[in-house]
Amino acid sequence: MSAVHVPVLRDRVLAWLAPTAPGIMVDATVGLGGHAAALLEAAPGLRLVGLDRDPEALERASERLQPFSDRVTLIRGAFAELPALLRSLGCPPLAAVLADLGCSSLQLDSAERGFSFQTSGPLDMRMSRAGATAGDLVNEAAEDELVRVLREYGEERRARRVARAIVAARRRRPIRTTDELARLVAGAVGGGGGHRIHPATRTFQALRIAVNDELGQLERFLEPAARALRPGGRIAIISFHSLEDRIVKHSLRRLAGACVCPPEAPACVCRPERLVEVLTRRAERPGADEVAANPRARSARLRVAGRLGTDP
Numbered sequence: 001m002s003a004v005h006v007p008v009l010r011d012r013v014l015a016w017l018a019p020t021a022p023g024i025m026v027d028a029t030v031g032l033g034g035h036a037a038a039l040l041e042a043a044p045g046l047r048l049v050g051l052d053r054d055p056e057a058l059e060r061a062s063e064r065l066q067p068f069s070d071r072v073t074l075i076r077g078a079f080a081e082l083p084a085l086l087r088s089l090g091c092p093p094l095a096a097v098l099a100d101l102g103c104s105s106l107q108l109d110s111a112e113r114g115f116s117f118q119t120s121g122p123l124d125m126r127m128s129r130a131g132a133t134a135g136d137l138v139n140e141a142a143e144d145e146l147v148r149v150l151r152e153y154g155e156e157r158r159a160r161r162v163a164r165a166i167v168a169a170r171r172r173r174p175i176r177t178t179d180e181l182a183r184l185v186a187g188a189v190g191g192g193g194g195h196r197i198h199p200a201t202r203t204f205q206a207l208r209i210a211v212n213d214e215l216g217q218l219e220r221f222l223e224p225a226a227r228a229l230r231p232g233g234r235i236a237i238i239s240f241h242s243l244e245d246r247i248v249k250h251s252l253r254r255l256a257g258a259c260v261c262p263p264e265a266p267a268c269v270c271r272p273e274r275l276v277e278v279l280t281r282r283a284e285r286p287g288a289d290e291v292a293a294n295p296r297a298r299s300a301r302l303r304v305a306g307r308l309g310t311d312p
Contacts, residue, residue, distance in 0.1 A: 023095025154206030
């Protein structure tokens with residue numbers, strides 16, 4: 001990468017997690033190692049277990065964290081696999097857990113990874129470099145399945161129109177590249193003025209989430225991660241869109257003892273318990289200076305909870 005990776009909400013993450021030292025911290029999405037390096041430097045008593053399912057990200061993180069190599073263990077794996085990974089390492093209860101959700105700068109800036117419509121590349125979008133690609137989904141999924149993915153994961157109001165355009169286009173020839181798909185979507189939803197975001201933004205988000213099972217991974221991760229903390233340990237989650245943030249907010253509230261069932265539910269079925277205390281009254285957001293320096297930070301939201309002092 002040509003520029004130095006700047007971790008989002010770095011100072012707030014340090015303020016919340018550095019005081020948990022000494023102990024073991026899991027960076028469940030270590031990426032390029034920005035947050036991990038800052039925490040290891042700020043808290044000499046922390047040891048790091050860094051997870052990532054992207055092998056290229058782990059290589060970069062290994063380089064960045066070389067000065068702290070005696071305190072670092074890097075593992076390839078998805079964060080939903082956290083309990084099994086901790087068992088394999090024989091880890092004691094954790095001091096802290098961090099997850100910085102979404103794409104890394106490495107993924108977004110690499111045209112060949114296919115995450116961005118800003119450059120032309122193959123329709124890939126796989127974080128792990130394994131399994132079905134976005135191209136497979138675009139070219140093989142039924143129209144109704146495409147509509148579901150676009151509505152649920154992209155909150156695309158014109159999902160049916162986009163799905164129909166995709167199906168019509170792939171009848172002529174397979175859709176192979178990011179720029180080809182972006183043009184197709186823009187034509188389907190209208191690419192004229194007045195758009196606050198690129199017309200293809202929601203479609204690309206939806207496909208990426210579906211290909212990587214991002215929301216399912218998050219739902220399977222949060223409670224085990226909170227249970228893995230020692231009393232007084234903290235979990236910090238940075239999300240970048242409302243779908244992620246809603247899961248984080250509701251999961252932490254439920255683990256803090258609040259019912260998160262819909263108001264119309266006849267009885268509580270979410271089984272809340274007092275496992276953690278939510279430490280951020282509202283999601284923390286980056287300031288204007290940080291957004292100006294790093295525009296990708298503009299949608300970031302940080303939520304933090306602390307493990308209660310005794311098991312409930």
